[in-house]
Amino acid sequence: MVSMVHDLLIAPFADFAFMRRALIGVTALALGACPIGVFLMLRRMSLVGDAMAHAILPGAAIGFLLSGMSLFAMTAGGLVAGIVVAALAGLVARTTQLREDASLATFYLLSLALGVAIVSMKGTNIDLLHVLFGSVLALDDPTLLLIAINATVTLLVLALIYRPLVMECVDPHFVRSVSGAGAPTHLAFLALVVVNLVSGFHALGTLLAVGIMMLPAAIGRFWASDITGIVVVATVAGIVSGYAGLLLSFHAGMPSGPAVILVAGGFYILSLLFGPVGGLVRQIFPGRHLEA
Amino acid sequence: MSGALQFTDLTLGYDRHPAVHHLSGRLAPGALTAVVGPNGAGKSTLFKGIMGFLKPLSGSISRDGFAIRDIAYLPQAAEIDRSFPINVFDMVAMGLWRQAGLFGGISRKARDRVEAALAAVGLTGFEARAIGTLSGGQMQRMLFARLLLQDARIIVLDEPFTAVDAKTSADLFALMQRWHGEGRTVLTSLHDIDFVRANIPETLLLAREPVAWGPSAEVLTPANLLAARNLCEAFDSEAAFCADDAPPPGRQDGGHTGSHPGHDHADAA
């Protein structure tokens, strides 16, 4: 019995270095991306990840134009483009009556159109995004390092801006009235989003990088009602999804990226139904109420 | 003199239509002043201008010897995200943010101060409650507790007693009087004219243009109130440019008695 469990759950990682690396990669990714995802969700910016994924295309295209198929150039380009779009969107949202969602939509669309135009004019048919974004099974040392650094930086910065970030989410006028830190905090947060997305692209591929950010956050919402609890649950959910997804890919032959996200999706459905905070079953069967 | 708030021919508004029109005067440090007027009189707009959320269409506000962040502000319908998973304690503790800074954890001493503030507003025991579960009155008390912790020299409150029960209003007004007793400047907008006349020393009667500003008994006369009531709320889309804008240099602006010299405007009325 024990040996069967071992074969199922431990052996794949014990026997194969690429599985160990994949697990480390996904775990590091979750440590950075899940807390960010929680804040995105609470700020009603859940679709921002998807928008940003398209926004980084011109950066990758320009990196390709300048340095050919250099992964470094294209990653750096993608990062720069993402941060520029985020900064511009934040600026417009703050200084005009366009809100965050509208201003981000305008800039990411512009960025995407620019990227497509650049790629077409260059006349190449190489699938840029396909090359830039890899697979969690193919994490080489530089990429693994990149993901780990991203996670570390994210956690450090998040710890730093945690309180102003929370305050900005709950009561932005208060923050504005007592300090000028609101805008820089917001920009730092958006920069973290971009960094985690680019890091996620290397590990999971384009759309799935957003999945590891948003699904665990949604899961967390159904299990905790304070923000620290939500972040913890989300991160644990992300890590467990990574672990289980890799096992699924190993035993059932499913592609690794989708496997991780599908497991996360499964957890999400379970949480939606049975989660103690606002889960559907809880709503239908509320249980006995307390005295006071 | 340090601590005074000075309005110089101030006009504030939206899209060039004035909501506060040619207000001049001085809010002395340590004053307890009520801003009274009908709906659309420009009270909230004035407060937003004081807090720097709106730039004046003309004229100016000068803060003598202090910055905007020295003012504690309680907005009207607070744009607080009630669904955010934060509890009362953390929300109130925001008031200490200026002292604690970005990195500040809540020290033992700070924790005690938060508890004291909660006690002062009657919310002891609410520390762990999510803000989304609070009633209107409890929400207002919580925001007052935060104001307490901000320890500000000037406190501006926009209709603090709307949708709040009588006991809560009384408790919270006692706090405002305590602030006044501590020498802080308190500016608040209120609807209850009799309450203002009985409890608040100074009143600015605003009907877009200032009608009267001074001791409450002198300001809240039937004649003044009638003049204020005749204010038209709507912005006039056909309005011409205000002839009184940008006065030539050398013109003396009125003192703080603030009766606006009547003159004909073909605008915004």
Added chain:
Amino acid sequence: MKIPRILVIAAAATLSMLSPAAAQKAAPLPVMASFSILADFVRAVGGERVAVDMLVGPDADAHVFTPAPADARRVAAAKLIVVNGLGFEGWLDRLLKSAGSTAPVVVASAGIKARGNAGAAHDHDHDDDDHDHDHDDDHDHDDDHDHGDTDPHAWQSVANARIYVRNIRDALIAADPAGRAAYEANTRNYLRQLDALDRELRETLARIPAERRHVISTHQAFGYFTEAYGIAFKAPVGVSTEQEASARDVAQLIAQIRREKVPAVFLENISDPRLARRIADETGAKIGGTLYSDALTKADGPAPTYLDMMRHNMRTIAAALAN
């Protein structure tokens, strides 16, 4: 024997009539090849009589090629279109329709014995006039099975390359009968070069000991090569570059390499090399260099022509497996 003078004069006159006709500086025949390897063949056979254009250029991946409107214009300008077939150009039908082309389409692989991806061979004996049909009938011979099951990289075997070249020659002659002599001469010349190449390949690769005659590549495009020259290729992903690997595939591959002691891992110029490097690291297999399978390189690269490409692959494989 004295040749009658009149005959000599007549012969000279005939010759002099022929040469202007033969050396007609008519504009070269515009031919569109679907990708770089076919373009190379067409140039080899057509010489100066053809102006070759290609849709998928050097270093590019035909599997993920998406035609642009400019491509349709260039196709419309061609008088002959040369394609690989066997499901290689999934985007072709749409492109031909939008180009409104009525030029004949020749399937270069007509007549070869196609492989399935699992190794099973399908018979593809067709009449040679296949390539005279217009493009609607072009893919009849593919309808027996899914495109995904057939390995389209038939040119990896020089024997098949010979068939390609002959098909191209016949198509060029049909499109430009006046050039028959030139095409046949060029073809004979090129076939000779192909023969030399084939010999070289067999000799070089035969020297590799039997237990070392297998390699890993990220692109399973060498099935015909294996069939012809006996070097087995194993890969973590399927034929197209679009499929994403699963952990099980990678694990099975690593286990297999360890079990069978496969000596070398090769990179491709179009697929993600990082996966291959991972596998090499974990199994201790050697990273052997880059192999070119689906496209030629640019002129300054190591594989600008078909002959160069095959020789480069041969040397790279031999070097990696040698010690």
